[in-house]
Amino acid sequence: MDEKTEPCVRLDELFEKWYEVHGKFPYGPMQFLSWLERRGVPVQPPHWGDLKTANTQNETTWLDEDFHYTVFKLGDAHYVATSEARTVAHPEFFKITAAEPEDFLAFSSAWIECDAGHAYETEDTYRWQFYVEGVGPRGPKIRLYDLDQDGDGDLLCPKCTNKIRKMGAY
Numbered sequence: 001m002d003e004k005t006e007p008c009v010r011l012d013e014l015f016e017k018w019y020e021v022h023g024k025f026p027y028g029p030m031q032f033l034s035w036l037e038r039r040g041v042p043v044q045p046p047h048w049g050d051l052k053t054a055n056t057q058n059e060t061t062w063l064d065e066d067f068h069y070t071v072f073k074l075g076d077a078h079y080v081a082t083s084e085a086r087t088v089a090h091p092e093f094f095k096i097t098a099a100e101p102e103d104f105l106a107f108s109s110a111w112i113e114c115d116a117g118h119a120y121e122t123e124d125t126y127r128w129q130f131y132v133e134g135v136g137p138r139g140p141k142i143r144l145y146d147l148d149q150d151g152d153g154d155l156l157c158p159k160c161t162n163k164i165r166k167m168g169a170y
Contacts, residue, residue: 001082004098008079011093015081019090028088029053029070029081044073048102053088056107071096071104080104106169113166114157130159 045051053070070081078101081091120128129137155164
């Protein structure tokens with residue numbers, strides 16, 4: 001979240017004012033956005049899909065915690081309302097700052113690299129493929145639990161058996 005968004009205090013404040021008058025559980029961001037639309041604020045779905053609330057519990061991700069999220073567009077900017085996984089009430093609002101707004105949803109994309117520089121990428125958390133910079137994915141897909149480990153439990157590269165020490169999500 002910190003790398004892909006920035007807090008939107010104005011929407012947080014507006015939601016709190018709306019919630020004091022209109023909010024009754026389980027009202028959340030969808031009802032708030034409908035209220036904004038009825039007042040003439042053009043709320044649009046993101047260009048890649050529908051205006052809906054989703055929950056990361058229903059997806060395979062690299063996230064430490066699950067949460068509800070609703071992505072929407074106001075003017076030229078994309079925003080997301082997030083709330084804890086068990087309720088949609090009391091969301092926090094953020095402006096999406098990722099280079100491409102849909103990159104915000106890349107919760108399952110990641111990379112790993114061994115000490116020799118062999119890199120692997122995944123888009124679904126479990127099928128990994130060797131990646132050549134500037135060329136793209138190459139070769140068969142592998143699963144991490146199929147990789148050999150050293151005595152300390154570190155994963156070993158299937159190409160060279162060096163330790164895989166670098167990893168990141170994007």
